[in-house]
Amino acid sequence: MIADTELILNADGSIYHLNLKPEDLAHTIILVGDPERVPIVSKYFDTIEVRKGKREFITHTGMLRGKRLSVLSTGIGTDNIDIVLNEIDALINVDFTTKVLREDLRSVDIIRIGTSGSIQGNIPVGTLLASEFAVGFDTLMQFYVKSYTAAEQKLAEAVNRHFSNLSFSPYIGSANPALLKQFAMELPKGITMTAPGFYGPQGRSVRTHNMYPDLIQKANSFITKEGLYITNLEMETAGIYALSNMFGHRALSINAILASRLHEEFCANPAEVIDSAIQYVLNRI
Numbered sequence: 001m002i003a004d005t006e007l008i009l010n011a012d013g014s015i016y017h018l019n020l021k022p023e024d025l026a027h028t029i030i031l032v033g034d035p036e037r038v039p040i041v042s043k044y045f046d047t048i049e050v051r052k053g054k055r056e057f058i059t060h061t062g063m064l065r066g067k068r069l070s071v072l073s074t075g076i077g078t079d080n081i082d083i084v085l086n087e088i089d090a091l092i093n094v095d096f097t098t099k100v101l102r103e104d105l106r107s108v109d110i111i112r113i114g115t116s117g118s119i120q121g122n123i124p125v126g127t128l129l130a131s132e133f134a135v136g137f138d139t140l141m142q143f144y145v146k147s148y149t150a151a152e153q154k155l156a157e158a159v160n161r162h163f164s165n166l167s168f169s170p171y172i173g174s175a176n177p178a179l180l181k182q183f184a185m186e187l188p189k190g191i192t193m194t195a196p197g198f199y200g201p202q203g204r205s206v207r208t209h210n211m212y213p214d215l216i217q218k219a220n221s222f223i224t225k226e227g228l229y230i231t232n233l234e235m236e237t238a239g240i241y242a243l244s245n246m247f248g249h250r251a252l253s254i255n256a257i258l259a260s261r262l263h264e265e266f267c268a269n270p271a272e273v274i275d276s277a278i279q280y281v282l283n284r285i
Contacts, residue, residue: 002099007090015096018072018087019054025091026061026070028285031084031112033236035073041113041278042071057084067285077196078140078239085110085243093247109179110244110251111285113277115270116192116234117202117259119220123188123231125260125267128277130184131192131253134173135159135230136238138196141171146246148172155191155224162222165212173241176250183252183284190231192253193219194238202233203261216261232257254281 008016015021030041035058042048042060050061056075061068074084093105116129123129133155148156152172159170180189195201200208203215212218216233223229237253244251256277258267267273 002094002101004099007094007099009096013096014052015087015091017054017083018057018059018091019052020050020059020087020091022091022096024050024052024059024061024070025088026068027092027106027108028067028069029088029108029110030069030071030281031110031114031236031240032071032073033076033114035075037113037274038071038073040275041282044278044282045069056080064282064285069285074236076198077235078136078138078194079196081236081239081243082140085240085247085249089247089249105248108249109176110240110249111179111183111281112237112240112251112253113274113281114234114236114253114255115258115274116232116255117261118232118257119193119216119261120190120229120231121260121262123190123257123260125257125265126273127257128187128280129232129255129257130175130180130187130189131232131237131241131255132175132180132189133228134192134194134238134241134253136171136173136194136242137166137168137201138194138239139168140239141242142168144243144246146242149174155228158224159222163218171238171242173238173245175241175252176244179250179252183254183281187254188231191222191228192237192255193230193233195233195235198235220262233261 045062048062
């Protein structure tokens with residue numbers, strides 16, 4: 001039995017942060033960062049049966065072309081991803097009445113639609129890009145015991161050699177191959193760099209001195225023997241991939257490129273690019 005302090009439920013039986021009961025969540029879940037983006041996704045649903053929220057965690061569940069979907073906002077960063085992924089798994093795989101793991105553990109599909117900045121000159125603003133791998137420059141996975149695939153271990157070794165001046169070791173997450181094939185056959189793919197902040201951790205200096213002032217240039221020059229390189233920078237994907245793989249869920253991240261860090265350019269029509277990413281994903285579900 002899971003202790004009450006390990007899995008906290010609200011008075012109505014919903015899970016602590018997401019404010020959801022198991023029946024509120026579909027088994028195909030779209031993650032967005034911004035809570036205001038949830039209705040921008042769910043407006044395309046045929047029907048909406050659940051509208052719930054707490055803090056930055058807003059969920060709409062409904063039907064689209066006969067398929068039940070949930071869209072859920074995570075807020076920003078892998079600290080929030082830690083909450084969201086653990087609570088999604090509990091909603092799916094824990095009996096809330098007895099607080100015992102279900103005998104038949106189940107898997108869900110998790111598709112992130114997020115915004116991102118490119119760090120390669122050949123990826124223009126407005127591109128939709130799929131994350132084949134993600135490198136976590138945060139410390140989230142230092143707190144979990146998890147096995148990694150041979151490909152993930154090999155990539156982690158290459159990243160640690162290239163970024164040898166870091167005071168921490170980045171971790172690797174990978175997309176689910178089936179979802180990558182279903183949603184990203186025609187999209188450019190790459191390695192996504194996940195940072196634990198927007199300013200210093202992404203190489204920005206407004207009124208600060210950065211510990212790693214050449215971070216973007218260093219990331220831009222990374223390439224493996226197989227020709228894989230770091231394409232873009234954001235704040236959630238590595239945590240989504242690593243935790244999803246740990247739990248046995250299938251995950252994929254689709255990035256709407258709104259900025260070019262090399263060209264110092266920001267998108268003139270971000271709402272249109274984000275909407276195109278939403279429609280792209282929904283049309284392939």
